[in-house]
Amino acid sequence: MSDHTHGHTGTHEAHDHHEHHQSFWSKYVFSTDHKMISKQFLVTAIVMALLAMFMSVIFRLQLGWPDHKFPILEKFIGSWGKGGKLDPNFYLALVTIHGTIMVFFVLTGGLSGTFSNLLIPLQVGARDMASGFLNMLSYWFFFASCMVMTAAAGYARLRIGNDVVVGEHGLVHRFSIARRN
Amino acid sequence: MTLWLVSMVLFIGSALLGGINYVVTVLNLRTKGMSMTRLPLTVWAFTITAILGILSFPVLFAAALLLLFDRSFGTSFYLSDIYINGAPLHYSGGSPILFQHLFWFLGHPEVYIVLLPALGLASEIISTQSRKPIFGYKAMIGSMLVIAFLSFVVWGHHMFITGMNPFLGSVFVFTTLLVAIPSAVKVFNYLATLWKANIVYSPAILFAIGLVSFFISGGLTGIILGDSALDINVHDTYFVVAHFHIVMGSSAIFGMFAGIYHWFPRMFGRMMNRKLGYLHFWLTILSVYGTFFPMHFIGLAGVPRRYYANTAYEGFSGIININSLISVFAILGAFAQLIFVINFFYSMYRGKKAVQNPWKSNTLEWTAPVEHVHGNWPGEIPTVYRWPYDYGKPGAEDDFIPQTVPYSQTKSSNLEGEE
Incomplete structure (x- = not known):
């Protein structure tokens, strides 16, 4: 991975005279520049955090006022909030996805992705990351996983607890045996 | 799944x-x-x-x-078992x-x-x-x-x-x-x-101090939960929810906010609005403690986590008001984050233009030009001569000495062995 443009020192004339014009795609989307990648991570993380925060508001409404109906829920989550009442299965999906998004997508991908990318090259005095391409790939894997997780949030059969897996077939039963022992 | x-x-x-x-x-x-x-x-x-x-x-x-x-x-x-009594399991x-x-x-x-x-x-x-x-x-x-x-x-x-x-x-x-x-x-x-x-003071250091506060108050309950004899009593209750939301969730997100407020000028070349930052901080820390502090008590009272509603048990009828209070703070906290989002995106385009080193910091990232260039520094990469924390050094002309300043230029403040 010894990319010749990212050496320790040297004059790097190539960089000074290399301000080629970039298209929108190569500048903002398929960028290998660590500063742009860190911005991509940050903005994606903020969007995901808002989504997870919105989920927490929905289930806090349920927990805080369990006997109350919130007709406005139907506007946001449709059939999962029929008659203003949160669907119990969807409640489990919501807390799970809230936790997953916050821990992995905001505080792992978002936090490390943003600040490691921004600060490591700038604070150690490097031109860029060791491999700009892998760095770009890292963001795109992150983006893809965000999309799949958002899709999973819409898939109400999904049920996984923080430390307990509960599936559709035999697992609930086995789980209860394990707990009694 | x-x-x-x-x-x-x-x-x-x-x-x-x-x-x-x-x-x-x-x-x-x-x-x-x-x-x-x-x-x-x-x-x-x-x-x-x-x-x-x-x-x-x-x-x-x-x-x-x-x-x-x-x-x-x-x-x-x-x-864990493939066969029971000679019959293969499904x-x-x-x-x-x-x-x-x-x-x-x-x-x-x-x-x-x-x-x-x-x-x-x-x-x-x-x-x-x-x-x-x-x-x-x-x-x-x-x-x-x-x-x-x-x-x-x-x-x-x-x-x-x-x-x-x-x-x-x-x-x-x-x-x-x-x-x-x-x-x-x-x-x-x-x-x-x-x-x-x-x-x-800046929003960044307030959030950093908030992090230290959560690290202490959440860490204390970690000692309780880390002890298996004590943990059994509060396992799977709201006590656990309170613990990890404070020590891991909130302190990490406060660290992230601190980082965003501090390095925003480095990322976007503009400053975030300071007053909105303060408002965001105070509303957030109030709602975080307001949300998670009462959870310790309902957890000690035995309210389990992961339940859709706690209305089935007579014994928990007393906590419903506390749960409503928690929800009020949670919703307040959610609205407070909208202040941040508005501040973030507004400042990205309309914020005050940043100077090169707005916090008078020592580290290398502030020696690079405000406008991002490929390769970070237009000329040579700066050389480093000292550690990054020479702030308020006795005898120095300024209260900070960047890492790029050699000891030969700071004779008046050098300690023994620094030359």
């Missing part, structure tokens, strides 16, 4: 690609003079985090992939304990993967805004290394009542309580750095 697993597999791919890149960059691409003991604590924190991720994420990768196989392709990796289902061990082997290091970068950002911000060198630079690095090591041998404290051997539980109690020592070192160092400092 299948989608959850697919998403995690992709995410771990991302984390590993990123992590290996961070470690290689720090080890190989440091500029002239930037020895490991001259690295800012942020870089140390990011590096240790990346190493933690590289070592622990593959375990969850395997766990997720095997579970995906079990669920979709008819394998039986999670069956391949569906499996032992959650096997998955839990794999999950928490990542799960606990993950806590520090989340927390360490936030602590690193806080170290940098607290030192810069206090205009004082960070107290115990090497102790900070050492304690982060010890935390990183210990995080691999404590996963069992998430599983005290899963049916794990109680003797094993007591071993995990011992290793878990050991984590309190390096954590206390870090808290002490933060407080000692802040002690008697002329703090230059």
Whole structure:
């Protein structure tokens, strides 16, 4: 991975005279520049955090006022909030996805992705990351996983607890045996 | 569930690609003079985090992939018994304990993967805004290394009542309580750095101090939960919810906010609005404590987590008002975040133009031009001559000496051995 443009020192004339014009795609989307990648991570993380925060508001409404109906829920989550009442299965999906998004997508991908990318090259005095391409790939894997997780949030059969897996077939039963022992 | 697993597999791919890149960059691409003991604590924190991720994420990768196989392709990796009385079991289902061990082997290091970068950002911000060198630079690095090591041998404290051997539980109690020592070192160092400092207030340092506050108040309940005898009483109650939301969730997100407010000018070349930042901070810290502090009490009262409603039991009728109060604070907190979002996107385009070094900081990133250029520095990469925390050094002309200033130019403030 010894990319010749990212050496320790040297004059790097190539960089000074290399301000080629970039298209929108190569500048903002398929960028290998660590500063742009860190911005991509940050903005994606903020969007995901808002989504997870919105989920927490929905289930806090349920927990805080369990006997109350919130007709406005139907506007946001449709059939999962029929008659203003949160669907119990969807409640489990919501807390799970809230936790997953916050821990992995905001505080792992978002936090490390943003600040490691921004600060490591700038604070150690490097031109860029060791491999700009892998760095770009890292963001795109992150983006893809965000999309799949958002899709999973819409898939109400999904049920996984923080430390307990509960599936559709035999697992609930086995789980209860394990707990009694 | 299948989608959850697919998403995690992709995410771990991302984390590993990123992590290996961070470690290689720090080890190989440091500029002239930037020895490991001259690295800012942020870089140390990011590096240790990346190493933690590289070592622990593959375990969850395997766990997720095997579970995906079990669920979709008819394998039986999670069956603890294949035959009972000579009859083969149906391949569906499996032992959650096997998955839990794999999950928490990542799960606990993950806590520090989340927390360490936030602590690193806080170290940098607290030192810069206090205009004082960070107290115990090497102790900070050492304690982060010890935390990183210990995080691999404590996963069992998430599983005290899963049916794990109680003797094993007591071993995990011992290793878990050991984590309190390096954590206390870090808290002490933060407080000692802040002690008697002329703090230059900004939203960033408020969030960093908020992080230290959560690290203390959440860490205290960690001592209770880490002890298996005490944990049994509050296991799977709101006490646990309160603990991890304060010590891991809120303190890490406060570290992230601190980082965003501090390095926003570096990222976007503009300043964020300070007054909106203060408003955001005070509303957020109020609603975080308002949300999670009462949860300790309803947890001690025995209210279980993961329940859709606690209306089925007469005994919990007394907590419904507390739950409403918690919800009010949670919704207030959610609205407070909208202030941040507005401030963030508005400042990105309309914020006040930033100067090159708005916080009078020592580290290298502020020697690069405000406008981003390819390769970060237009000419040569700066050379480093000193550690990054020469703030308020006695005898110096200014209250900060950037890393790029050689000792030969600061004769009046040099300590013994610095030349």
